[in-house]
Amino acid sequence: MTRRRVAIIGAGMAGASLAAELAATDDVLLLEAEAHPGFHATGRSAAFWSETYGGPLVQPLTSASGPFLHAPPADFASQGFLRTRGELLLARDRAVLAAMAAEFATSGVPIEWRDPHGVVEGLRGPWHALWSPGCADIDVGALHAAYLAQARRSGVALRCDARLTGGRRAGGQWRLETVTGEDVVADIVVNAAGAWADEVAVLLGAAPQGIRPYRRTVVQVRVDPPASPDLPLVMDAAGGFYFKPEPGGRLWLTPHDETPDRPHDVAAEEIDVALAIDRFEAAVDWRVEAVERRWAGLRSFAPDRLPVYGFDAWVPGFFWCAGQGGFGIQTAPAAARLCAALLGVGNVPQGVDAAVYSPHRLSE
The missing domain is CATH 3.30.9.10 (D-Amino Acid Oxidase, subunit A, domain 2)
Known part of the structure; x- marks a missing residue:
């Protein structure tokens, strides 16, 4: 099976967790605009896991993330990332x-x-x-570092100080431009750019989603x-x-x-x-x-306050992983598995309805 080339824009929690999920089957490149990953939303989280936070439509992602955060696989981390507080x-x-x-x-x-x-x-x-x-504190730094380490062990390349400046799709491939001058070729671009998600979309010819x-x-x-x-x-x-x-x-x-x-x-x-x-x-x-x-x-x-996960309705090879609001950390494990499944790797987490978060809902 031919390995796809996937460029993920943003190496915060969303991008790092998805990179770790895809690394076994795809050649993944993480492009981070800052000098180090997690500088913005990930590094400034209030650091808690609450199944009520974000409302009933976000709760399935939070609940599905709980088992992993409490007891991750031994090859991922030596201990869990949650401390129950209530x-x-x-x-x-x-x-x-x-x-x-x-x-x-x-x-x-x-x-x-x-x-x-x-x-x-x-x-x-x-x-x-x-x-x-069940509400718990999250060790955000340890979780983010563990995802980056897992991605690195699996062959993911990380480029920091590599802000996206443009790109175009031709012949079924993306050619991306960054401030480093590096010419990045990818089959799929994942927009995990957080607050910059709509700006990244416009750079690559996709319609902004109102994030x-x-x-x-x-x-x-x-x-x-x-x-x-x-x-x-x-x-x-x-x-x-x-x-x-x-x-x-x-x-x-x-x-x-x-x-x-x-x-x-x-x-x-x-x-x-x-x-x-x-x-x-x-x-x-x-x-x-x-x-x-x-x-x-x-x-x-996004305008309806729900995450945006899935392929763009109009631009081939452009995938949204954005709009996580204030609950992107607590939902990261399930969201990464959901996005990987939508990209053809693994299964949608049990109890999660992918259609709820589809970008198509914002384009109709």
């Missing part, structure tokens, strides 16, 4: 949580009502809560009283904030912002840092003593 979903309005519970009623995701004041001390005022016991980047801010804060290491992920189901504990009594805190932005090396803005602290101190009777770190990342969404 998730407390809060709302002032009980109806918000009731609607969420109904959405996941037939999913198999364990969710139960819980008194939030018995879980988080110092909550201000009345809150209702759902408890999701828009949004800024998300995270701060590490020192609080009084210090946060217990056993605190769960605490999330406002109405989208106002979430926080999780870090070593030394610190918290990672976000105002759950989604500010439309452009593809670039995004940074936290003071107004969003202030908003995070204001919402936090309105929810709990704790005081923020210091902001020790602040950063921002870009979450990229």
Whole structure:
């Protein structure tokens, strides 16, 4: 069987995981615009795995990724990438949580009502809560490194500082141009460029899918009283904030912002840092003593907020692997297997409907 040449644009979690899946059957080249992989969304993740996060249409990918993340094959990693923490979903309005519970009623995701004041001390005022016991921290750096290592062992070539500048398809093949001057020939191009996905599409003659980047801010804060290491992920189901504990009594805190932005090396803005602290101190009777770190990342969404996985409707040999929003890390194993299956390698993960994520839905 003739091995195909597959060029994957972007070596973040999406590109690295797919490269590892394809390497046994295809000659794969990873083209990364930055000096090292994972510089943008992958390296700035809030690092948790939650089956409720992203909604019921994303949940099948998250759930299908769980077994791999908990217990990867021995030849991939020596230990799992998850540490169970639990998730407390809060709302002032009980109806918000009731609607969420109904959405996941037939999913198999364990969710139960819980008194939030018995879980988080110092909550201000009345809150209702759902408890999701399976939520876990993800070791994002270790997972990304493991995918890159697996890809490298299987013969995948990685080119960093190799931003795509153009390309064309002729005679059934792609000829890609990068800032390095290297002439890349490929049978298939995979667009795993994150916030730059639509820009890559336009460069290669495909119609943009309306994938828009949004800024998300995270701060590490020192609080009084210090946060217990056993605190769960605490999330406002109405989208106002979430926080999780870090070593030394610190918290990672976000105002759950989604500010439309452009593809670039995004940074936290003071107004969003202030908003995070204001919402936090309105929810709990704790005081923020210091902001020790602040950063921002870009979450990229298609118009319907679902990932885009599959061959382009109009441009042959152009494959989409983009629009993962804020759940690209937690769904990476299943998403990589799904994309590999759509590329003719392996099977679609059980319980996942590939048609839900097809780019054709955005082109009709």
